[in-house]
Amino acid sequence: MLRCYVIGMDSKPDPISAELFRNAVVALADEMALTIYRAAYSGVLKNIMDYSTAICDGRGRLVAQGLSLPGHLASIPTALQACLRHFGDDIAHDDVLIMNDPYEGGMHLPDIFIFRPFMQDGRVLAWATTVCHHTDVGGRVPGSNASDSTEIFAEGLRLPPLKLVAGGRMDGTLIRIIERNVRLPGRVMGDLRAQLAACEIAIRGLRELLARHGEALLLALLNETMDHSERLTRHCLGELPDGEATFTDWIDDDQIDAGVPIKLVCTVRKSGERMVFDWTGSSPQVRGAINNTWSYTAGASYCAAKCVLSVNMPNNDGVFRAIEVIAPSGTITNALPPAACAARGLTGFRAADCAFGALAQLYPDRVFAASDGGNTGITIGGTDKERRPFIYVDFLSGAWGGRPFADGLDGNTNMFANMASFSIEVIEAENPLEVLDYEMLPDTGGPGRFRGGMSLRRTWRMLAEQGILQVRADRATHRPYGLQGGGPGTPSRNILDPGQDSEQQLAAKLTMTLRRGQVFRHELPGAGGWGDPLARDLAAVTADLREGKITADGALRDYGAVVTPDGVIDPGATALLREAMQARRAPTPSPAWETLGATPVLPQTETAP
């Protein structure tokens, strides 16, 4: 029997008890996250931390989320509340729920949610919740993440809200269906066990908290934890100036309708202690598999908001109460079935870029220029010389946009996904591939008073007879934007056989056969710059030159810095050149937002004398 408790004002806990409880419940969510991290089988969970853990209250509201992927910020309560609607009061203390349906609260099929109730005398007091990105959930391609599927039925096993465990007994039928429909049943079952182990940890912790506080106070403390976050969020919002701003950013295409750019529009309205992210105006949902569900668009919105508000903002329902997300259904920001959504990661990254762009107009001193645009997904699969199958899945990422107070970071994960890079030696030891380089490229960071982060490249040589190469890159035609006069970063590039007669530029998103000896190179986009590059401190230009982060040509072209043959900057000549470059600019610069939004690749119009 499911009943929910609302506690009157009289049982408000004292501030010390509330803080101790907050610490305990956040620690519990972190302990769950650590359990999954340690026990998980798949590298996706480990390297990308593509999972989240949380404690929710009996109504499915988020109370505390473990350290995890920013994109998951809104996902757990959305999915749990869908389950609660489905099961009503048909929930027992020894049940465990499972689901992954994007159209019933999920995100994309690889993300499997596991929920376990914490009950007392038939009343649900709280939920232990986890979501993990599983290595494979079936469908037409290994990894279940093809960006060129056109409906969800091609993407894998779709689980509506179900009971994985009912009355303490694992549902053998469901398990057999799952095992039969995924490519790596051992790994999927292993990761599900890790999720169950994390829920067990949470239930033990909740039991201790119940024993300590009793039911009434426990419920009051859960409420106060959310209320405190709401007060804190509203306080921080109240200190920011009011305003409204709209930003448009683009995805190059969805790989199905090649060359057709996809529009994302974000309007931020801030008034008083409230902020709204409105995605009205964004492109209708697309045929390719890059459609967002509402919760993923919300995750991108919250991520951008949290960066502007405060580093220490908690993750719970209190934040959501003060920040509204409007994503019209039928658009790429909130797709309707049967839209495909397996590769919606790309749209999440771009939505974050777009939300940052809108916020940057309102709060220019708190937002960085566009980062690398999110990760590039690369998959190479086939059979090695002993005819054993191999599948290599890699995600490359690496540069931050220039910041209002410092250069963008070189070689750092995107803000929207705290990813790790794969070890070169492990790639070579486990796959018939040779990695030829992994390095930063000069003159790729968007020029600015604060330079954007540099592009990274990685190059592979195929050692097996042949294999299939799949690449999902973007920002090849819509470069990462600069801010406040900063220039955009360089576009992403895919190159076959670089430096050889057979060298060939490839599309950003592709599926092709790679044969023995062929070489594939990917270059990530460079990140956007912040502020006028002609105002860049010459000491910073000098340091970049010494470190090979820009070339002498780049210094001249982008920064108006004249480098003498022995490699030092000539301050006199530089001052004159900068003055001349300044003078050649349009007398009244157009507003930054029209010229410096998502800048398409254009020929360089400005050349040094």
Next chain:
Amino acid sequence: MSMRVGVDIGGTFTDFVAFGEDGTVRTFKTPSTPSDPSAAIIDGIAALLGAAGPGASISEVLHATTIGSNAILQGQIARTALITTRGFRDVLEIRDLRMPRLYDIGWTKPVPLVPRHLRLEVDEKTRPDGSVATELDANSVAAAIKTLREQEVQSVAICLLHSYANPAHEKVVAESIRAVLPNIAISVSHAVLPEIKEYPRTSTTVINAAIQPVMRAYLSVLQARLQAIGVVAPVSMMQSNGGLAAARAASDMPARIVESGPAAGVVGAASLAARLGEASVVTFDMGGTTAKAGLVEDGQVARTEAMEVGAGVMAGARLLVGGGYMLKLPAIDLAEVGAGGGSICRIDAGGAPKVGPQSAGAVPGPVGYGRGGTEPTITDCALVLGYLDPAGLAGGTLRLDLELSRRAVAERLAGPMGLSLEQAALGMIRIASATMMRAIRAVSVERGRDVRGCTMMAFGGNGPLFAAGIARELGITRIIVPPLPGLFSAFGLLLADTEHHLTRTARAELSTLSPETLQASLDSLLVEGDALLAQDGFPPDRREATMFVLARYVGQSSEIAVPLSPGTPADILASLAEAFGAEHARLYGFRGPADERVEIMGLQLLARGRAERPRLPGRIPPARLGAGSLRPAWFQDTGWATTPVIDRAGLADAPLRGPLIVQEYDATCLVPPGAVANLDGFGNIRITV
């Protein structure tokens, strides 16, 4: 009479503890001399010799220092270069991409220890199986050497791809440099860390290179100065893994002694626990800015495979990495949180009370220090509640102003929260305690251990003050406050053994591994460990070896270390799957089905040289400071209570019931109401809560 001396250089004080062969224990504390750290050591040793009288001598100097980590944090490292395979010089700067904080556009990566223009590339490539794909190009080596010379590089790290499988190219590069530039210090990755994964190996090798000249210079000055005052005893250094290393070994591999101070306290706790027959101990070491917890089981310290230098304290959980410099060498597993006596207490914008991680430090320090601090700290709260003596610690050299503390707590905490002064002060201590409990849980509960069955060993300047409150919250009933709690790292140094930790990459699925292959891998590690101990002067009967395998289920991405039971390789192999499954279940609460495949990722050896005689004296006589007194102190259950204040010797006759304050030269121990304290035969305070 000869003495063994333990010396721990901390940020503020350098601590000394000396055991005489006649059983005497002497201590000394002197301000550290950061610009010339060995100066304080010489002063202290001279003072100890003077106090011991004519004929006294030093037989051994055991030393812990943060010189390595300080050099890295303050950028006072050698001018260091890195030589890599062409195309991979940025591995050091790209790191593993991860950041330790989310949603913070102000996050800035630690500056690479080698700038890009000193990261040099050579043409070569070895394959994962050790075969050579591209021969080493002599011209590219010559070009790199030319740059080393022109740029006046002092130390060079060499890290080529797959050198763990075949170190030939690294060796040639090193020999080429040595032939031309004999004065450059050289660190080669296959010697520092012969393991797969280029980033951890590169980072660890670079750290070694960057501090090697610093450490060599320090140790040679120290040894020269010791000789100048007539001390010719061998000097040993504490390694981050808790074992001692001869000064010579430490000079060769300084990466192993980067974080040696905190390790010494845990080693002391382990040795004491073994003596006392305590099977499971959590250590609780609280100082001015942070608190650290460790785990000791059956006298063995828990270790971790990697650490980050300068990452700061753990951000709630140990999932977010990237804050410091990756050092992948075994280290004592310490969980550290930003809560200490100096931690600042505040009310946030949402009305919630928060403690730390900001610290008032030594200057201005807590409000009660009267040095201009305005924000109340945990020390101020303890003073308000009567737990600390306004006359101060350290023999009264530092007086505390109770009124200033009371005013700060009242105005900034109690008022805004609508609580009484005492409730507010105690509340802040409870919140700090909750943070410290997370550190203890991190090394116990999060590793599948039931903390309630553990004994807590509390030390550090503030550990004994807060131990009982924290133990109660965690369900721990037994607390040991060892002698000299404020000097416990120096004490621990005297109890450590010489240790070498060796690792090997050895990948194989368990079902396909033959006893012969396993035997061969184990033998090569054993021979190497044996040789190192022989070099240290240990005869064969005092050399011990413990072996571990690193194993995981096929498909998992992290390994766990499983100790190898003695027996023939065939026996070991037969029992390994079960041993792994049992350890997995203990750590994570579940194990795979019986037919789940297990793979071996590597082997580890811990080679230990046993001391000739037991290193722990039979008893440390309790200090006697003088007559006891009474002081009002405030507790939740009793309100203000007249509380006896005694010295450690005051517990000698009979167990005493709390409330009680045991005041010592270097720490204050609080026994709350309901708890009972007594002195054991060794000289420990035992508290039962």
